[in-house]
Amino acid sequence: QVQLVQSGAEVKKPGASVTVSCKASGYTFTGHHMHWVRQAPGQGLEWMGMRRSSGGATRYPQKFQGRVTMTWDTSTSTVYMELSSLRSEDTAVYYCAREIEAAYYLDFWGQGTLVTVSP
Amino acid sequence: QSALTQPASVSGSPGQSITISCTGTSSDVGRYNRVSWYQQHPGKAPKLILYDVSNRPSGVSNRFSGSKSGNTASLTISGLQLEDEGDFHCKSYTSSDTYVFGTGTKVTVL
Numbered sequence: 001q002v003q004l005v006q007s008g009a010e011v012k013k014p015g016a017s018v019t020v021s022c023k024a025s026g027y028t029f030t031g032h033h034m035h036w037v038r039q040a041p042g043q044g045l046e047w048m049g050m051r052r053s054s055g056g057a058t059r060y061p062q063k064f065q066g067r068v069t070m071t072w073d074t075s076t077s078t079v080y081m082e083l084s085s086l087r088s089e090d091t092a093v094y095y096c097a098r099e100i101e102a103a104y105y106l107d108f109w110g111q112g113t114l115v116t117v118s119p
Numbered sequence: 120q121s122a123l124t125q126p127a128s129v130s131g132s133p134g135q136s137i138t139i140s141c142t143g144t145s146s147d148v149g150r151y152n153r154v155s156w157y158q159q160h161p162g163k164a165p166k167l168i169l170y171d172v173s174n175r176p177s178g179v180s181n182r183f184s185g186s187k188s189g190n191t192a193s194l195t196i197s198g199l200q201l202e203d204e205g206d207f208h209c210k211s212y213t214s215s216d217t218y219v220f221g222t223g224t225k226v227t228v229l
Contacts, residue, residue: 035218037165044122044223045157045165045208061120061217095164104212105155105170112164 002026004096004110011116017084020113022096029053029077033099035106036070036081038092048094051079053101086117123148123209123221130227136197139224141209142190147219149190153212156185156194160205169194196226204228 007021022034036048049060051070058070064083072079079096094113097106124142131137141148141156148154152172157165167176172192173185182197192211196203209221 037220044125044206045210045220046122047210047218047220050218059217061219063120097165103170104151104153105167105210106157106165107167107176109164109166 002098002108004098004108006094006096006110006113009114009116011118012086014087014117014119016086016117017082018086018115019080019082020094020096020115022079022081022110024077024079024098027098029074031101033101034070034072034079035097035099036068037095037097037106039095039112040089040092043092046092048081048083050099083115086115088117091115091117120147120213120215120217120219123211123219125207125209125221125224127222128225128227130229131196131199132229133199133201135199136195137199137226139194139196139207139209139226141192141194141211141221143192143211143219144190146215147190147211147213148187148192150214151212152187154185154187154192155210156183157208157210158203158205159208165208199228201228 003025005023033052035050069082096110098108156169159165169185172187184195207224
């Protein structure tokens with residue numbers, strides 16, 4: 001069955017960077033885009049960007065441009081999301097989520113990774 | 120890109136129907152039929168319940184239905200059940216080739 005298994009919780013200091021991983025299994029890694037979504041405590045979901053399977057092109061909303069990088073390793077079917085220059089407002093649960101190529105919706109989600117930014 | 124606007128909370132009694140709105144602009148909801156809805160229970164990851172405005176994935180109850188008019192999409196839950204309590208989020212594709220989520224709605228079954 002399809003599974004997206006994310007790395008464990010992180011605690012970081014302001015100004016540092018964090019990398020969250022998401023290992024996919026149970027489906028053909030290529031042919032599916034991967035998105036990252038975050039949710040601050042008590043807040044709604046926020047789209048952070050995506051990496052397309054064909055050509056590996058990335059799309060980031062303006063808010064995160066220059067601060068987020070999404071990469072993947074096809075040999076291990078793992079995607080990575082690095083967020084730099086962390087601040088307290090980045091404290092959130094971060095999710096990876098799969099999109100069947102050109103489907104425009106997210107059909108499977110990882111379990112979430114809590115990132116806490118604290119001095 | 121501003122978040123799509125949803126009511127903060129909606130409530131109803133078991134068996135009733137409720138509707139959650141999701142208002143965007145002519146650059147997102149109004150331009151594309153690429154609106155999806157996600158249900159989230161506390162401490163859990165979101166789950167897809169509708170895509171392309173009104174299509175249900177396999178296994179999702181037919182008590183969930185969707186529609187769109189102009190810049191506003193809507194999710195209707197009919198025959199409300201206790202298990203429907205949770206948060207609901209809409210999402211739309213945008214003309215900037217990005218995505219935007221709604222502000223989220225908490226559903227309470229009275």
